[in-house]
Amino acid sequence: DINNVNNFVAKIVEEDLASGKIDKVITRFPPEPNGYLHVGHAKSICLNFGLADKFNGECNLRFDDTNPEKESQEYIDAIKEDVTWLGFKWSGDVRFSSDYFDTLHDYAIALIKSGNAYVCSLKPEEADEYKGDFNRPGKNSPYRDRTVEENLDLFGRMKAGEFKDGEHALRAKIDMASGNMNLRDPIMYRIRHVEHHQTGNKWCIYPIYDFTHGQSDALEGVTHSVCTLEFEDHRPLYDWYINHLPVPAKPKQYEFGRLSLNYTVTSKRKLKKLVDENVVAGWDDPRMPTISGMRRRGFTPASIRNFCEMIGVSRSDGVVDVAMLEHALRSDLNTHAPRAMAVINPLKVVITNMADDHYEEITVESMPDIGSDTDSEGGEEKEAPASLLRQVPFTKEIFIDQEDFKEEYSKKFKKKFCPGKRIRLRNGYVIEATDFIKNDAGDIVQVNAIQVTTVLGEDPVDEVKPKGVVHWVSASHGIEAELRIYGRLLNHESPDRGGEDFMTHVNPDSLSVISAIVEPSLAQAAPETVFQFEREGYYVADRHDHTTDKPVFNLTIGLREDKSL
Ligand code: ATP
Ligand code: MG
Ligand code: MG
Structure with a gap:
């Protein structure tokens, strides 16, 4: 139950509702469409949508699309499909940060006019030097004292496409000596002459994540903006923008520990590498810890949701044993998979x-x-x-x-x-x-x-x-089927910690293809149906390749704990 103590965000929401601080909880799940969602995202989805479900609120699906060169429609479609498959429904239409580009641009102008933003013309290397580091305060940019008129003029010309990428940037005027690097005059807008999947060629300046996220939350009336711990020291900046802009609401950011699993990488960048280097057959390869890969492997939405409930939500990062995920899967299949x-x-x-x-x-x-709810007392079969x-x-x-x-x-x-x-x-x-x-x-x-x-x-x-x-x-009526036997994709417990490249831990024997004789009813199975092949294991009719003429089943998981993924 999401209401129990293993979810500290749910407690906060409950208190805010009880105290009348909010009337209704509004959350959002904000993926960047630069890859497919993975099991870590499932935790965030279950948390954000789960809060809305639990407290009769709403959860938006918002694509955080401020890096157009890495994003695509394919990823947008896949993310929508995955969220839906997990069993959640977003409030209204899907949203995009880019829906707010006009408003964000107005906000930028407002900050320039209030003397809180300026166009900086340092070259990227110079800007790094001026920024300082954890041990050394930064120095003010020589462009920091430009007049409002000059800033408005330059920013207008940035937008009009008069400059090349990197020639100028719009920065917030905060504090170059701050102990928090994020407050050392962070960039708000940079020049990027690239087409955007939603806005086409309308813009050649794009807002940075930090200048986008909180304001988008405010515009959507998000009450609790939940993100992972690495954003903790972005929170002062989140609040700074909210406090310096004429936004319609004051959302609050809360951070929770991200999910890491042993034997697994949960980073879109790394998963993309596995796809790009053909280590796997695609983002939805059944060995991938992507939601679509798990789906094709035979995971059920309930097994993933149950797992997320089991692990809870806290303010610390920890590594979860993949055996817990396997346990959630096996329990669900044990009760629901036909034999x-x-x-x-x-x-x-x-x-x-x-x-x-x-x-x-x-x-x-x-x-x-x-555990069927059949009433056995009547003695009636x-x-x-x-x-x-x-x-x-x-x-x-x-x-x-x-x-x-x-x-x-x-x-x-x-x-x-x-x-x-x-x-x-x-x-x-x-x-x-x-x-x-x-x-x-x-x-x-x-x-x-x-x-x-x-x-x-x-x-x-x-x-x-x-x-x-x-x-x-x-023997005369059995049908030959292809069985795809999957093992661990990575054979190291912590493939992306410790010095080596995680690619060195790819298990070369993670797939073997064998055949079996199956009872004829299995050829008629609908793709994605998971069965318990008695005494053998759980197998799913492959989502793409299974047909009546050529049945194909993927090993989902073995029957017992010792037979792991
Ligand atoms: P990646 O490093 O894999 O690209 P990301 O955090 O950049 O992940 P986003 O698309 O920005 O990916 O994530 C959308 C939401 O999902 C964010 O709120 C993010 O904090 C959350 N999220 C991403 N990875 C995890 C994880 N491992 N555990 C919990 N939440 C996660
Ligand atoms: Mg991100
Ligand atoms: Mg990322």
């Missing part, structure tokens, strides 16, 4: 006491009975809804997994299916192995067996019960 059967290393079993053309459809319930029932063909020849048969009985072998021993076919009958056939290489290629029971769910009449249950698929 099905797939045989990865097929071994043919011929049921010799069965007619050659035997064909039977066994009706199987696909959903596990885990509830029927599974038809959509959760499927037909599994049973024929004379079936496949089981090679692992599930041994030529000799041994105490270690749990299933104990070997000549003279019995096994229960999952959802089916009990069979008993009689003998087997080997090929020239000495591998067992066929097991002969007899069917022992003919009524589903019953034990053999002689009461010699089988020791194990195995999954299986009809």
